[in-house]
Amino acid sequence: MSLSKHSVIRYAVIPMDGDNRTDEQLMSIYRDGDTQAFELLYQRHRVSLYNYLMRQCSDKAIADELFQDSWTSLIRARQTYTESAKFSTYLFRIAHNKLIDYYRRKSKAAIDSYEDDIQDISSHSPEDTVSAQQQHNKFIQLLEQLPEAQREVFLLKEETGLGLEDIARITQSNVEAVKSRLRYAIKRLKTGMEDLS
Amino acid sequence: MTDQHKENDVLNEYLDDNSRLSKEYQKQEQHQPSAEMDELIISTARNETKKPGRNNKTWLIPTAIAATLVLSFSLVQLQKPAVFYQEKEMDVAVLDDKPEKQLLEKKKEHRVKQDMQASSPVEEQIAAREAPAPATAIAGFMMESEPKLAKNAETTRLARTADKEEALLPESKWLEKINQLLKEKKLAEAKQEYERFIKAYPKFIPDTELKQRLNLEE
Numbered sequence: 001m002s003l004s005k006h007s008v009i010r011y012a013v014i015p016m017d018g019d020n021r022t023d024e025q026l027m028s029i030y031r032d033g034d035t036q037a038f039e040l041l042y043q044r045h046r047v048s049l050y051n052y053l054m055r056q057c058s059d060k061a062i063a064d065e066l067f068q069d070s071w072t073s074l075i076r077a078r079q080t081y082t083e084s085a086k087f088s089t090y091l092f093r094i095a096h097n098k099l100i101d102y103y104r105r106k107s108k109a110a111i112d113s114y115e116d117d118i119q120d121i122s123s124h125s126p127e128d129t130v131s132a133q134q135q136h137n138k139f140i141q142l143l144e145q146l147p148e149a150q151r152e153v154f155l156l157k158e159e160t161g162l163g164l165e166d167i168a169r170i171t172q173s174n175v176e177a178v179k180s181r182l183r184y185a186i187k188r189l190k191t192g193m194e195d196l197s
Numbered sequence: 198m199t200d201q202h203k204e205n206d207v208l209n210e211y212l213d214d215n216s217r218l219s220k221e222y223q224k225q226e227q228h229q230p231s232a233e234m235d236e237l238i239i240s241t242a243r244n245e246t247k248k249p250g251r252n253n254k255t256w257l258i259p260t261a262i263a264a265t266l267v268l269s270f271s272l273v274q275l276q277k278p279a280v281f282y283q284e285k286e287m288d289v290a291v292l293d294d295k296p297e298k299q300l301l302e303k304k305k306e307h308r309v310k311q312d313m314q315a316s317s318p319v320e321e322q323i324a325a326r327e328a329p330a331p332a333t334a335i336a337g338f339m340m341e342s343e344p345k346l347a348k349n350a351e352t353t354r355l356a357r358t359a360d361k362e363e364a365l366l367p368e369s370k371w372l373e374k375i376n377q378l379l380k381e382k383k384l385a386e387a388k389q390e391y392e393r394f395i396k397a398y399p400k401f402i403p404d405t406e407l408k409q410r411l412n413l414e415e
Contacts, residue, residue, distance in 0.1 A: 030242070038242040046230055054228040067230055071238045075245045139221045157212075158222045164212075183208045189218050190207060 023087035031078045048159040049095055055155055056099055070095040088160050093170045142192040150185035153178050368398055379410050
């Protein structure tokens with residue numbers, strides 16, 4: 001499967017449901033009471049949101065809980081949604097807040113880890129395996145080992161295809177911080193993969 | 198090339214979608230929410246739109262109507278008193294929306310009544326005229342439409358001007374006026390003036406000379 005096809009499915013830039021209406025238009029229609037518009041929106045974003053949560057917390061039960069909470073919050077707060085706000089930014093920001101709440105509940109340590117962008121990765125040295133499957137497994141392992149904040153910006157970039165400014169809005173930080181986190185995340189992943197090779 | 202530049206190049210390469218990391222990430226198996234989860238969320242979305250309450254906008258129309266009514270009434274209230282105070286000397290009779298003729302007849306009757314009493318001084322008459330209108334009259338006044346009100350006001354003003362000229366002229370000045378008419382040999386006019394004068398001042402006792410000049414019989 002080519003990258004571009006993946007991108008189309010994952011990013012939902014071009015609606016694959018045959019409906020030309022934008023996410024923002026669908027959300028406004030749902031706000032006025034049309035649940036079919038919501039179903040379309042849900043179909044467009046369910047996979048990317050679920051993957052983002054699943055890879056951030058690495059626990060299916062928690063991911064399910066956060067996923068449900070995020071959509072429920074969006075449904076209940078639909079009256080406050082304005083079409084000027086990008087829908088995916090709006091949705092992922094809700095999910096981001098749910099994740100932060102989850103980290104707070106989980107432990108203080110997780111928060112510290114979230115806030116700590118720069119960590120020594122020397123301890124996560126990859127194993128000397130070079131097969132494609134092993135390489136992919138190593139990538140997943142490296143991704144999981146990233147600090148939450150770095151992993152989050154990477155996941156948001158991959159799952160939503162949003163720009164740095166939108167990611168900054170979702171994570172409620174500034175563009176420079178997002179750029180920095182992403183740079184560190186890429187550096188670690190890249191270094192880890194090169195070491196594996 | 199510095200490390201910073203190298204890192205920026207890696208970042209730019211990644212942002213341009215040319216990164217090996219992106220490709221590696223896309224290879225991952227996608228996680229999917231369960232069908233039960235899908236059903237649960239969609240049913241929540243359906244149920245929430247059916248719920249009345251905070252999101253229900255049925256209160257908007259009645260509230261808008263009520264607000265319009267309150268605003269309109271306030272504006273009318275603000276405008277009416279201005280006209281009312283401008284015409285505060287207006288007779289109560291005017292407020293009943295009577296034609297000019299009826300109004301003048303009423304005034305005449307009022308004056309005759311005063312003559313019969315033969316005791317009310319001019320100041321009392323003025324005071325009575327200037328007394329505030331009864332509440333019912335004010336309410337009636339408030340209900341009147343603008344054009345009607347303007348017409349009534351004009352009628353009253355004309356009637357009042359004529360009436361006031363008579364009533365408000367002091368006794369000595371009025372007598373001077375009669376004397377002046379007699380000097381000018383306008384006997385008929387002087388007599389008419391005297392008749393009006395004596396109606397306004399019934400207690401006045403004319404001296405013999407005046408009676409003679411006016412050819413009045415004893």
